[in-house]
Amino acid sequence: MTAGGGGGGRIVVVGASLAGLRAAEELRASGFDGTITVVGDEAHPPYDRPPLSKQVLAGVWELDRIALTVACEGGLEALELDWRPSTRAVGLDVAARRVALAGGETLAYDGLVVATGAAPRTLPGTGGLSGVHTLRTLDDCLAVRAELDAGAHRIVVVGAGFIGSEVAATCRARGCEVTILEALPVPLGRALGDQIGAVMGELHRDHGVDLRLGTGVERIEGGARVERVRLADGSAIPADLVVVGIGVSPNTGWLAGSGLTIDDGVVCDATTLAAPGVVAAGDVARWPSRRFGELMRVEHWDNAIAMGEHAARRLLAEIGVADGAAGGAGGEVGAGAGVAAGPMVYDPVPWFWSDQYDRKVQLAGRSSGADEVRVVDGSTDERRFVALYRRGDRLVGVLAMNRPRLLVNYRALVERGATWDEALTLAASA
Ligand SMILES: Cc1cc2nc3c(=O)[nH]c(=O)nc-3n(C[C@H](O)[C@H](O)[C@H](O)COP(=O)(O)OP(=O)(O)OC[C@H]3O[C@@H](n4cnc5c(N)ncnc54)[C@H](O)[C@@H]3O)c2cc1C
Numbered sequence: 438m439t440a441g442g443g444g445g446g447r448i449v450v451v452g453a454s455l456a457g458l459r460a461a462e463e464l465r466a467s468g469f470d471g472t473i474t475v476v477g478d479e480a481h482p483p484y485d486r487p488p489l490s491k492q493v494l495a496g497v498w499e500l501d502r503i504a505l506t507v508a509c510e511g512g513l514e515a516l517e518l519d520w521r522p523s524t525r526a527v528g529l530d531v532a533a534r535r536v537a538l539a540g541g542e543t544l545a546y547d548g549l550v551v552a553t554g555a556a557p558r559t560l561p562g563t564g565g566l567s568g569v570h571t572l573r574t575l576d577d578c579l580a581v582r583a584e585l586d587a588g589a590h591r592i593v594v595v596g597a598g599f600i601g602s603e604v605a606a607t608c609r610a611r612g613c614e615v616t617i618l619e620a621l622p623v624p625l626g627r628a629l630g631d632q633i634g635a636v637m638g639e640l641h642r643d644h645g646v647d648l649r650l651g652t653g654v655e656r657i658e659g660g661a662r663v664e665r666v667r668l669a670d671g672s673a674i675p676a677d678l679v680v681v682g683i684g685v686s687p688n689t690g691w692l693a694g695s696g697l698t699i700d701d702g703v704v705c706d707a708t709t710l711a712a713p714g715v716v717a718a719g720d721v722a723r724w725p726s727r728r729f730g731e732l733m734r735v736e737h738w739d740n741a742i743a744m745g746e747h748a749a750r751r752l753l754a755e756i757g758v759a760d761g762a763a764g765g766a767g768g769e770v771g772a773g774a775g776v777a778a779g780p781m782v783y784d785p786v787p788w789f790w791s792d793q794y795d796r797k798v799q800l801a802g803r804s805s806g807a808d809e810v811r812v813v814d815g816s817t818d819e820r821r822f823v824a825l826y827r828r829g830d831r832l833v834g835v836l837a838m839n840r841p842r843l844l845v846n847y848r849a850l851v852e853r854g855a856t857w858d859e860a861l862t863l864a865a866s867a
Contacts, residue, residue: 453476456744484500494582533545556686559681585613596619705723788800800836832859
């Protein structure tokens with residue numbers, strides 16, 4: 438029995454953004470000719486998020502530049518998707534293979550891709566105050582940009598993570614006064630290590646940002662509109678606009694009681710399979726990386742693409758589609774035991790970039806939990822360098838600031854599991 442309208446059955450993709458769209462595209466590219474229903478709670482056609490904190494916020498790109506496109510001839514239309522924008526999935530029954538939608542409709546499926554991404558954490562007590570924003574969606578970006586266009590000048594950014602840092606850099610380029618409040622003693626210390634985190638902090642100060650470290654926010658104050666940020670020590674910073682960038686949480690609320698394992702994301706096996714007939718991809722997915730020996734959830738653009746595509750292929754193998762026809766929703770294949778599960782292990786070297794001021798930071802591999810971080814090329818003072826990350830005797834990550842060519846070389850070493858000594862040998866010969 439198949440769930441879709443056509444003879445090929447139905448695959449439902451929940452989350453109409455980067456991972457979901459790439460999964461849908463790959464389903465078609467791999468020959469799936471049944472119904473692909475894409476459910477997304479945003480009203481806009483799919484778009485790229487990285488420019489939201491960079492070119493779009495700066496006002497140098499208009500919205501036509503960020504539309505997500507597909508490679509196939511005929512574009513998005515040619516995928517013949519059953520497209521459901523402004524539609525929220527509110528429940529999942531894995532055993533019955535059904536997704537419940539907010540309007541009351543239920544979608545039966547043969548296969549399901551969970552690609553619901555992540556949502557920004559908010560500061561408690563800021564709900565009704567205008568001028569306080571997070572930045573995840575196009576609507577968030579346009580709201581912040583409208584405030585900047587209207588003359589907001591004193592900007593307070595809460596959190597010196599990548600999004601907060603990019604917002605700070607973009608606001609400085611627009612001529613605003615910018616204060617960053619960071620609770621930790623070093624920006625990005627947990628992610629990049631204290632030494633590189635300190636460099637990221639100095640980069641802000643080079644550009645005239647008032648960076649306050651080890652600083653707690655007590656509350657955000659104002660009438661109808663934000664007026665100031667009250668700090669834990671009782672002092673206050675006047676603010677026309679506050680952008681809160683204190684991390685994200687995976688969008689898994691709709692999966693409560695579904696039977697999936699939820700633990701800081703949808704937990705999958707090493708092949709991206711979360712349950713019979715269900716795969717997950719992108720920011721919402723967590724999987725055991727054999728390469729790095731840890732359960733990983735990666736909030737990177739590149740991973741959303743690669744994992745979306747991989748999960749689509751994995752799903753087709755799971756539901757028994759070799760040449761375009763779904764074999765049915767019998768559920769006889771258990772998680773992790775699907776067709777060709779062995780070769781279908783998802784084990785990438787994650788890759789990420791961030792643009793701040795005139796610097797491009799790129800990171801390949803893992804940087805958290807390193808035993809050692811060593812700068813092997815260039816100089817942190819000049820903000821142009823390469824740093825390597827070691828766990829045990831292995832090279833696990835490489836971070837480059839304005840050194841793109843060298844990043845590629847070291848990334849190849851991480852990909853082939855090189856030792857730390859091999860990496861140092863390359864560094865000595867460079
Ligand atoms: C401002 C910004 C800048 C970034 N810059 C960079 C960068 O420079 N480099 C980099 O590598 N990465 C960057 N990223 C990260 C990158 O954009 C994400 O990793 C990527 O968007 C993840 O794609 P995704 O499809 O997994 O999730 P998302 O893009 O979050 O998409 C998930 C979609 O699912 C929808 N959804 C959620 N719940 C439901 C539901 N119940 N029903 C229906 N739909 C639902 C959401 O509304 C959303 O549309 C940036 C992200 C942001 C926000």
